[in-house]
Amino acid sequence: MDELMKNRLKVLRAERDWSQGDLAERLGVSRQSVNALETGKYDPSLPLAFRIARLFGLAIEDIFQDEAAA
Amino acid sequence: MSWVRTPFIRFSGTVLAGALVVLALQWGVRASGYQLTGLGFLALILGWSAVIGVILMRYWRGIDEAAREAQKWAWYWGGSIGMGVAAVGLAMNPFDVVGLLVPAGADRRSLLLHGAGVVMFGQLIGFHLAWAYWWWSRR
Numbered sequence: 001m002d003e004l005m006k007n008r009l010k011v012l013r014a015e016r017d018w019s020q021g022d023l024a025e026r027l028g029v030s031r032q033s034v035n036a037l038e039t040g041k042y043d044p045s046l047p048l049a050f051r052i053a054r055l056f057g058l059a060i061e062d063i064f065q066d067e068a069a070a
Numbered sequence: 071m072s073w074v075r076t077p078f079i080r081f082s083g084t085v086l087a088g089a090l091v092v093l094a095l096q097w098g099v100r101a102s103g104y105q106l107t108g109l110g111f112l113a114l115i116l117g118w119s120a121v122i123g124v125i126l127m128r129y130w131r132g133i134d135e136a137a138r139e140a141q142k143w144a145w146y147w148g149g150s151i152g153m154g155v156a157a158v159g160l161a162m163n164p165f166d167v168v169g170l171l172v173p174a175g176a177d178r179r180s181l182l183l184h185g186a187g188v189v190m191f192g193q194l195i196g197f198h199l200a201w202a203y204w205w206w207s208r209r
Binding site for chain 1: 205
């Protein structure tokens with residue numbers, strides 16, 4: 001239950017030249033939360049995962065990878 | 071001073087300021103010799119609870135899901151462990167802490183209030199440590 005997912009948030013953010021603060025503002029969360037997400041130490045809720053996917057124009061599974069399922 | 075604007079600091083500051091106001095009111099009432107009982111006491115408790123309720127609701131709505139997770143985790147682990155440590159500490163009474171906290175010859179009500187205060191203080195310390203750990207480990 002404690003296994004966290006890997007994600008491409010940092011890469012996707014860097015591709016758009018956004019700071020963590022920029023991404024946080026676009027998602028409506030704090031910069032600290034974006035940092036926790038990027039480092040893979042916090043998994044987002046399903047609604048937030050959908051918001052992230054919509055923001056980057058990708059599917060959720062293109063951003064988050066479940067290591068256990070790989 | 072951007073940290074002052076974080077919801078958690080605002081929340082803690084507001085509750086602390088509110089507690090100081092209540093303590094000052096209590097001191098004022100006691101100094102005046104007026105006995106606050108019955109409806110007056112009930113009104114004070116209900117009013118204070120309503121203020122705390124509004125602060126908590128505004129705070130909860132103002133934080134994101136990670137901050138909420140930190141709060142829940144910190145209350146569960148920090149609050150529970152802090153409460154346990156404080157309760158066991160009271161029972162074992164090392165360094166005669168009870169003697170330091172409670173005046174000699176205190177009545178049962180005073181003993182009960184001091185005991186509850188110590189346990190709540192332990193909970194709060196545990197909560198804040200756990201909250202800081204949650205964010206520190208995810209920095």
